[in-house]
Structure formats: C-alpha cells, structure tokens
Amino acid sequence: MDRSNPIDETSAAAADTSVVQGGAIDVVVQGYDDVYAAISKSATFSLIWQRQVLGDDYPMDFAHISFLTLIELQEMRQRLALRQGAALVDLACGAGGPGLWIAKVMDATLVGVDPSAIGLTHARTRADSVGMANKAWFTQGTFAMTGLADAAADGAISVDAFQYAPDKRAGLKEAARILRLGGRLVFTFRSWWVDSTGRRNTSTVRSCDGNTQTAPVGSGGSSTDAFTWSAAGGAA
Numbered sequence: 380m381d382r383s384n385p386i387d388e389t390s391a392a393a394a395d396t397s398v399v400q401g402g403a404i405d406v407v408v409q410g411y412d413d414v415y416a417a418i419s420k421s422a423t424f425s426l427i428w429q430r431q432v433l434g435d436d437y438p439m440d441f442a443h444i445s446f447l448t449l450i451e452l453q454e455m456r457q458r459l460a461l462r463q464g465a466a467l468v469d470l471a472c473g474a475g476g477p478g479l480w481i482a483k484v485m486d487a488t489l490v491g492v493d494p495s496a497i498g499l500t501h502a503r504t505r506a507d508s509v510g511m512a513n514k515a516w517f518t519q520g521t522f523a524m525t526g527l528a529d530a531a532a533d534g535a536i537s538v539d540a541f542q543y544a545p546d547k548r549a550g551l552k553e554a555a556r557i558l559r560l561g562g563r564l565v566f567t568f569r570s571w572w573v574d575s576t577g578r579r580n581t582s583t584v585r586s587c588d589g590n591t592q593t594a595p596v597g598s599g600g601s602s603t604d605a606f607t608w609s610a611a612g613g614a615a
C-alpha cells in the first residue's frame with residue numbers, strides 16, 4: 380500500500396510523547412481507547428447508534444461517535460469552502476468517519492489527528508475500506524500539539540471534541556498555525572452553561588467557523604461561546 384506520508388515524523392514523535400504524559404488527557408484518552416475497542420465488537424451498539432443518533436440518511440461507512448447529522452456534515456463541507464484536491468485536517472478525528480466523508484466528496488487529502496491509538500487504528504481501516512487508503516493518514520496528537528507542519532492544511536474540521544482541549548487558546552493557536560492563510564476551521568463541540576435555577580446544562584455548539592458565532596442548541600440564547608478568528612490567522 381502506498382501511503383506517501385505528509386506528516387512531519389519528528390514533531391509527530393514529540394506529540395506522541397506529550398500524549399502519553401498528558402495527566403488529565405490520559406484519563407480521557409484511556410476512556411476513548413476503551414470505547415473504540417468496545418464499539419468494534421458490538422453490533423448491537425452500532426445498531427443503536429445508527430437508529431438513535433446517526434439517522435437513516437447518514438452513510439454508515441462514515442459513522443462517528445458524536446452527534447453530527449448528515450445535514451450538519453454537509454454544512455461543514457460547505458463552510459470549509461475547499462477547492463477540489465485540497466488538504467484537509469480532522470482534529471480529534473477518532474475513527475475518522477466525518478473527515479473521510481468530506482475528503483472523499485472533495486477529492487481532498489486528509490490527515491486525521493487524535494490521541495487515541497485505537498481510534499486511529501479504526502480510522503486507517505475505514506480509510507482502506509472506503510477507497511481512501513492512498514489519500515488519508517492518521518497520526519497521534521492533540522489539539523495543542525498536532526505534530527503537523529506550519530500551513531499544512533487548506534481547511535480543518537473538528538467534530539464534538541474541542542471540549543476536551545485542556546487549553547482551548549493553545550488548541551486554536553495550533554489550528555491557526557497548521558492552516559494556510561485563508562484556511563477555515565469549522566467545528567462543533569459540546570458546551571455547558573448554568574441556567575437561572577443554577578442547573579448546569581449541556582448542549583452542542585454547531586458549525587462555528589471564523590466568520591460565524593452560533594449559539595448552543597437549546598441554550599435559550601444564553602451562549603457565551605464565541606471565537607474570533609483574526610485576519611492574521613490567530614485566535615483571539
């Protein structure tokens with residue numbers, strides 16, 4: 380199999396080291412390793428996920444373990460505004476489904492980054508099975524340390540994972556660093572807020588990008604989630 384690897388192996392190795400020494404990250408990653416190991420063994424889990432989360436229209440070959448609908452996936456693709464053949468990065472790619480779908484539709488190359496070694500193994504298997512073996516690569520890393528070169532990507536996505544970034548400013552700066560000027564980061568993530576009764580609620584912020592600030596679904600308009608993407612490519 381020909382996988383011409385675009386990943387900077389030196390910095391990828393540094394990212395690996397930080398992943399295994401990550402403290403709180405270790406707990407999250409161990410949890411996701413367990414989830415990815417279990418999912419592949421349970422047809423029942425896959426069926427429940429398909430019926431209750433993915434929906435009938437979502438393509439199962441590109442399944443995820445988040446809450447993304449097909450309509451949202453299509454919207455992410457549009458917001459990226461990628462040219463055909465572009466280089467896409469999926470941050471916290473897990474088993475790779477959403478990033479592979481967009482890359483395949485756009486005839487793009489894909490690099491997926493995730494700290495879960497088991498998730499990455501599934502992503503590589505999925506890339507082979509959907510005919511993306513020579514166009515997709517997966518590497519261990521985190522939001523703050525992807526191991527990718529400067530300006531490596533024309534666009535980046537992240538699906539329902541940014542809440543795990545211990546240092547969100549560092550994560551956004553890393554995304555800006557790996558994006559070419561004008562490249563967009565389009566992402567969704569879980570958020571929380573405290574309502575008037577003091578109750579803590581969670582919801583998913585959908586489809587943020589450099590030009591848009593979207594209130595969490597069901598937040599009653601109480602969103603405080605907003606990111607400004609400066610023209611210079613930095614996150615403020």
Ligand SMILES: C[S@@+](CC[C@H](N)C(=O)[O-])C[C@H]1O[C@@H](n2cnc3c(N)ncnc32)[C@H](O)[C@@H]1O
Pocket residue numbers: 404407408411442443444445470471472473474475476477492493494495498520521522523537538539540543544545
């Ligand atoms: C809900 S899953 C979403 C995975 C994938 N995006 C999808 O849609 O199926 C969250 C992912 O975040 C990853 N993750 C956890 N902490 C992370 C961090 N600090 N940096 C990058 N990814 C992280 C986990 O390993 C897991 O794969």
